[in-house]
Amino acid sequence: MTPAEIRGQVLDILENIAPDEDLDSLQDDVSFREQLEMDSMDFLDIVMELRKRHRIQIPEEDYGQLASMASTVEYLTPLMKDI
Amino acid sequence: MPKDFLKDVRDRYDVIVIGSGLGGMTAANVLGRAGYSVLLLEQHYKLGGLATWFKRPGGHIFDISLHGFPVGMVKSCRRYWNREIADRIVQLKNIRFDNPMFSLTTTYDREDFTRLLVQQFGIDPATVRAFFDTARGMNFYDDQQMTVGQLFQRFFPGRDDVIRLLMEPIVYANGSTLEDPAITYGIVFSNFMSKGVYIFEGGTDRLVQLMHDQLRGNGVDVRIRCDVEKILAAGGRVRGVVVNGRTIHASAVVSNANLRSTIFRMVGEQNFDPDFVNQARAVRLNTSSTQVYMALKPGEHVDESTGDLLFSSTARQFRTDLLLSRDITSRTFSFYYPRMRPHARPRYAIVSSTNARYEDWADMPDEEYEASKRDLIETTLDALEQYVPNCRDRIAHVEAATPRTFQHYTQHLAGASFGTKFEGLAVSRALPEQIGGLYHAGSVGIIMSGWLGAINYGVIVANDIDSLLLSQSSGAAPRAVEVS
Ligand SMILES: Cc1cc2nc3c(=O)[nH]c(=O)nc-3n(C[C@H](O)[C@H](O)[C@H](O)COP(=O)(O)OP(=O)(O)OC[C@H]3O[C@@H](n4cnc5c(N)ncnc54)[C@H](O)[C@@H]3O)c2cc1C
Numbered sequence: 012m013t014p015a016e017i018r019g020q021v022l023d024i025l026e027n028i029a030p031d032e033d034l035d036s037l038q039d040d041v042s043f044r045e046q047l048e049m050d051s052m053d054f055l056d057i058v059m060e061l062r063k064r065h066r067i068q069i070p071e072e073d074y075g076q077l078a079s080m081a082s083t084v085e086y087l088t089p090l091m092k093d094i
Numbered sequence: 095m096p097k098d099f100l101k102d103v104r105d106r107y108d109v110i111v112i113g114s115g116l117g118g119m120t121a122a123n124v125l126g127r128a129g130y131s132v133l134l135l136e137q138h139y140k141l142g143g144l145a146t147w148f149k150r151p152g153g154h155i156f157d158i159s160l161h162g163f164p165v166g167m168v169k170s171c172r173r174y175w176n177r178e179i180a181d182r183i184v185q186l187k188n189i190r191f192d193n194p195m196f197s198l199t200t201t202y203d204r205e206d207f208t209r210l211l212v213q214q215f216g217i218d219p220a221t222v223r224a225f226f227d228t229a230r231g232m233n234f235y236d237d238q239q240m241t242v243g244q245l246f247q248r249f250f251p252g253r254d255d256v257i258r259l260l261m262e263p264i265v266y267a268n269g270s271t272l273e274d275p276a277i278t279y280g281i282v283f284s285n286f287m288s289k290g291v292y293i294f295e296g297g298t299d300r301l302v303q304l305m306h307d308q309l310r311g312n313g314v315d316v317r318i319r320c321d322v323e324k325i326l327a328a329g330g331r332v333r334g335v336v337v338n339g340r341t342i343h344a345s346a347v348v349s350n351a352n353l354r355s356t357i358f359r360m361v362g363e364q365n366f367d368p369d370f371v372n373q374a375r376a377v378r379l380n381t382s383s384t385q386v387y388m389a390l391k392p393g394e395h396v397d398e399s400t401g402d403l404l405f406s407s408t409a410r411q412f413r414t415d416l417l418l419s420r421d422i423t424s425r426t427f428s429f430y431y432p433r434m435r436p437h438a439r440p441r442y443a444i445v446s447s448t449n450a451r452y453e454d455w456a457d458m459p460d461e462e463y464e465a466s467k468r469d470l471i472e473t474t475l476d477a478l479e480q481y482v483p484n485c486r487d488r489i490a491h492v493e494a495a496t497p498r499t500f501q502h503y504t505q506h507l508a509g510a511s512f513g514t515k516f517e518g519l520a521v522s523r524a525l526p527e528q529i530g531g532l533y534h535a536g537s538v539g540i541i542m543s544g545w546l547g548a549i550n551y552g553v554i555v556a557n558d559i560d561s562l563l564l565s566q567s568s569g570a571a572p573r574a575v576e577v578s
Contacts, residue, residue: 050166052553054171062561
């Protein structure tokens with residue numbers, strides 16, 4: 012997947028997790044927490060969804076990489092390049 | 095011949111979950127939904143663990159632990175259970191405090207607490223804001239040296255009344271004290287006291303029924319009256335369990351039983367590092383409870399203005415040790431109106447809860463025990479009288495539960511109502527590093543306790559197991575090995 016496709020995948024997961032949020036105006040460089048009402052369970056859900064959909068394993072110590080859209084896509088790009 | 099509660103059970107599952115508390119059921123549900131074969135074993139004849147209820151003749155139903163939980167339950171129930179469950183969660187709007195320092199009613203959210211603190215307690219709005227922001231901003235990575243008491247002294251020095259308002263409900267909710275790390279308060283506070291108190295309409299029985307239905311729908315093999323005697327471990331990995339005399343194998347085992355009974359009774363300390371054993375031994379159990387259950391005669395009613403939850407106390411001062419004393423001065427009354435169970439006969443129930451020490455009740459001779467229970471009932475009725483006049487004449491049924499009752503039904507060591515203290519969380523999380531594939535999910539560390547904490551912890555552990563099983567099936571080394 013290209014970074015743009017990965018972004019689309021993450022957005023799709025976020026739409027499920029935060030159905031009431033307006034994601035069109037999401038700023039990629041600003042942390043999710045600052046823009047959306049997200050708690051640690053929401054981040055865990057992102058991890059679980061990525062594993063379910065793409066069999067990607069994200070170890071707990073890397074959860075911090077999922078802080079913003081930009082950092083998430085950057086982190087996932089090498090992991091998802093062959094999908 | 096006695097009934098075989100393990101009839102047709104298989105010899106092997108992907109996952110075995112020991113205990114059907116909210117944490118165990120949620121882990122089982124999430125894993126069942128993900129397609130794993132899951133066996134859920136419960137020693138009692140009912141599912142739910144401490145999330146339980148009992149019935150008495152005349153249509154009376156008593157809820158044990160449904161006094162209130164944070165709004166986060168809506169989201170967790172929607173995601174990890176289903177919409178039907180989530181949609182029945184409703185807010186309790188009348189939370190009352192009545193003690194020698196103040197009497198007030200609140201909706202129990204940040205806005206209303208701010209109003210009260212400024213208007214009734216005369217605190218500077220900026221201080222209130224700073225306190226809420228600090229409590230909200232706390233997280234795990236913070237300094238854990240500061241205690242809850244120090245946190246309060248920083249913002250409200252000398253204001254015992256303010257401390258009482260902000261602390262008493264949390265003490266009831268999870269047994270914490272002013273000596274606990276401030277972070278436990280911060281996290282519970284921002285979950286719980288900033289957005290109101292919620293409850294499940296339909297009652298605990300309905301909730302557990304809906305959960306049971308969904309477990310079955312997700313293919314989870316659910317068994318009651320199955321007391322797990324032993325967790326089998328060999329070569330640093332979990333192999334399965336022994337239950338009702340039978341061995342059943344699994345790639346992963348989740349224990350929803352008390353953390354210490356899991357380690358010391360079911361696994362056995364010889365299977366762990368001595369360091370870990372010492373750490374586990376040092377984990378303090380949380381306190382227990384007493385409760386008095388009262389049902390009004392059909393036709394009698396209590397006005398809704400009496401409140402949904404009432405923190406009542408005759409103690410002049412606020413001290414957490416007073417809240418544990420057998421000489422009870424503080425009680426939380428939960429009032430259940432007919433709207434609580436719209437599908438059932440219209441009934442009013444009142445449950446009075448206090449925190450209590452197991453030691454105070456454990457070794458009493460039977461006669462003294464019965465007398466103490468009667469005394470607990472009588473003093474509770476005395477205290478209720480000012481809120482429900484003539485209550486003795488209007489009550490159809492009354493009975494009491496003590497720490498011994500809680501111990502008996504849940505097998506929690508010392509009848510602990512809220513699992514373990516703070517240090518329990520680290521030990522619980524470290525279990526799979528000791529024995530691959532063995533996890534614990536259940537009330538630990540104050541943060542992961544209560545209905546919401548237990549459910550969320552079940553999800554966290556289900557995620558760990560999903561990750562483990564996936565890496566095993568794809569031939570990759572399990573993560574625990576990769577990391578070390
Ligand atoms: C009096 C009281 C009032 C409370 N009020 C509230 C409240 O208002 N709001 C709130 O959020 N929380 C409340 N709580 C706390 C809340 O009920 C608990 O934190 C939560 O239900 C615990 O869930 P758990 O998953 O840790 O498991 P538990 O409920 O502890 O369940 C563990 C299960 O494991 C089973 N088990 C143990 N050993 C074995 C074995 N060897 N084999 C098979 N099964 C076994 C037990 O039978 C039990 O079913 C209250 C608790 C008490 C006691």
